[in-house]
Amino acid sequence: MSLDADILIIGSGAGGATTATVLAEAGLDVLIVEEGAWVEQGSVVPFSLDQMDQQYRSGGVTVALGMPSIAYTEGRCAGGGTEVNSGLYWRPPGELLERWRHDFRIADFDPDDLLSIADEVETAINVRTVPGPHSAPSEVLRSGAAALGWQHSEVPRWMTYPHGDDATKGERQSMTRTYLPRAMKAGARLVTGRRIDRLVIDGGRATEAIASLPDGSTERITFRHVFVCGGAIQSPALLQRSGVKGHIGRTLAVHPTVKLAARFADELNVPDDVPVHQVKEFAPHLSFGGSASNPGLVALSLLDQWPTFRRAVTDWPRMSVYYAAITSQGRGRVMSVPRMKDPIVTYRLTHADRELLRSGLARLALLMLEAGAEEVFPSFRGAPSVKNRRDVATMQHAFSATKATVMTVHLCSTVPMGEVAERCGADSFGRVHGYRNIHVNDASLLPTAPGVNPQASVMAFAIRNARHFVATGGSRA
Template sequence: MSAFGDAPVGDRAIREHVEVVIVGSGAAGAAAGRALARAGARVLVLEEGPQVAPEGFVADSFGAMAQLYRDAGAAVARGPLLIPIIQGRCVGGSTVFNGAICWRLPRDVWERWCAADPALAEALPFDAIERALDEIERDLGVAPTDPAIAGRKNDLMARGAAALGLEGRPIRRNVRGCEGLGRCLQGCPRGHKRSMDASFLPEARAAGARLFAGCRVDRVLTRAGRAVGVRGVTAWGGRFEVEATRAVVLAASAVQTPSLLRRSDILHGPVGDGFCAHPGVSVGGRFDEPVRMWEGATQGYEVIGLRGEGLKFEALGFGAEILAMRLPGVGAELARGVATLEQWAEWGAAVRAEARGTVRPSRAGSTVRYALGDGDLAKVRRGVRVLGELLFAAGAREVSIGVHGWPERIADPSALARFEADGPRDARAYAMAVTHMFGTCRMGSDPRTSVVRPDFRHHAVDALFVADSSVFPSNTGVNPQNAILALATLCAGRVAAR
């Protein structure tokens, strides 16, 4: 396929008539596209970014960011601290370069959604979500990380968890034939990761869907209170307009979907409010032995024993060039550190934060405002402490917590408890990143407090659906890809039933 998929590249403006147009080809768009095409609908998926084949993925992290990530990975949530918000802009969306970690939607999360809005229990029954997840897991080959390709960083985390008596397990991943090349975050060069570009999108096309890449939707078109299509611009400088007779399905992500709605003057309900996330922090540890964190399954082990506290820990797997940036020291000290690069491992904590932020369209795309509260920062401090303790328990000689105002190197594990108690209350002392986002077009029965109904239909505009994690009433505390795939599949079922 060309970089623009099935799009008719040329000088003429594109005009298409379909039954269903889907905006975005990431987890939500691919799942909705596959389900709708299989249900017999004439579907067109529009994606702003390019199609990149596995052999075109580049090995270096910054090159991959330029190629596959939105704003080259430089977009930030604004608050006291600028927090990178990392998203995809390519066919397959963020699934192309995500860590392949698979989780089912936890029942306790769903129960809390239903307790707050009982209509959800009826419209979105847990057993329907479970059935969708069963099929998704089967189709994506989800299985625990194969110990043969796990790599040292993952084995060491298992050792640390066992020593501390914390529950952990090999990560369940959507891969087939993974060789442990450690390049998931740059896109798997061998196509082993079952990201959407390599799985649901080809399956959607096989069922008759078309995919236009390089097509950015700028406006949802409405007539007499009904969504009738979309229009936008192409990467080659043209324009397109798509008429959709049955439905417009937004799957552009929890940041881009609310911006698109607002840009289209569809301002009903708390659109763009309620942004929530799992900010992540990481801690490095130096071992006596070689770890080579860039080798093995990119992310192959997780510690889940503190999920009830809103904390989840994962072995990380970014490239050596990123790891080098995280080493303590400058000048000669940093140079000596780089010489020991293969002895370092970096592990991360995902924090289920309570904070709620906003998303608004801006000239640059979208502006996200987000500020962590005191309780969230207490969780961050605890997360840093536990990461350090895990590293020491696994055999690290020293750890580097990367928190401003605190020693760059910690060799005494007892210092970590002091850090949790006395560490900074000011968010600006920390380095964080966000990769999981939710809640900006919440689903619910009350049109004053939600944007879409419990069946994914927009409260005020007919034939308009939202399929991505914008609709999640809250964050989930676990990696969201498969929950998004499941809910988008159920959304497609509602569209198909129209």
């Protein structure tokens, strides 16, 4: 079988869906190829095993090797990570954009222009605060931070609330609800269930893509330009499998998190939603927020110290899980290996990262006590439970990052954009250095991890770059 398009877009997540919309609305012939399936929102329970199976890569179980290894998750479905994520919206901070512009020499880049694209995105995906009272797990973050005098706020989300005031019954305005229908209305074609294995490259140009289907057959897709939007792990892996040389996959940046579960006197657990408050007193280095906390995930958070913490699991209705996230100075790598379907991913936390995780978990435990927690269960092997301030110090002393379950859902920076040859895999608008028609337009381009939830940054840059492609007649090149 074969397919043909002017523009091939690989991946339909935050980067791919927005790229497709801009290009299709400009009248270009766009084909989006997505490895995962189209799964209607509401057809699977959020954070359930069913969702892991249908909408996550490898059932949500993937790991970056290191000391400690870091568990990470990627969406794999139409809409990518936007279908499964928490929907918490942060604009990229202005001073960070300035730093990226300067340090990576991003040409023709005006941070104010990017922020005005963020304005458009906010309207398109309906970014808003919750309509009614906050959920009890969210209130824990608010009241604990307020008691300590720490800076905190409700983070708006891309949600609608068709069921009235209930803050936990929002409908996520993910890519299958917003940009993908818009792209298709403008003529873009979307095919799902096909994985692009590699690009065929001849003389600095990609000429076709080889896709594999679930039945084992292959398909060839020809195009004039390709936008690789598979996310910060899959995009560099695909480029490496295709023999693309350059600064590809060497600078993975993430926001590592450590967790704890806290038990309160009254029931507060919300199994299918996350808190909307974040604590930014120590930002951009350290932030606190709330995690998904269904009974299985509460049990998972107790697993590191199961012999002594298992007694708490039956109290799950009175428990909720929280995280401390850091902006890491460490870096990771994505490496494709011949004849292996998935890349090997590694990540190295620095000494400063480990210390920040230690102090982060201790401060988070303190916040929980201030919010009224009866007992706090940190997620690391050998952890003592925490019932008072003295226990916080004991816990902080006992902590070691190598004994902790460290996780991340924010993956960036594997093909950084800009004009610094020794740091950047793509140019100032995402075209891969040294290749005429291969573009990257997803989280891989962000020069560093942004220190805030990244989806808004991914979308705004993708729209900027796609508009530049249209404005400069890129498709005719």
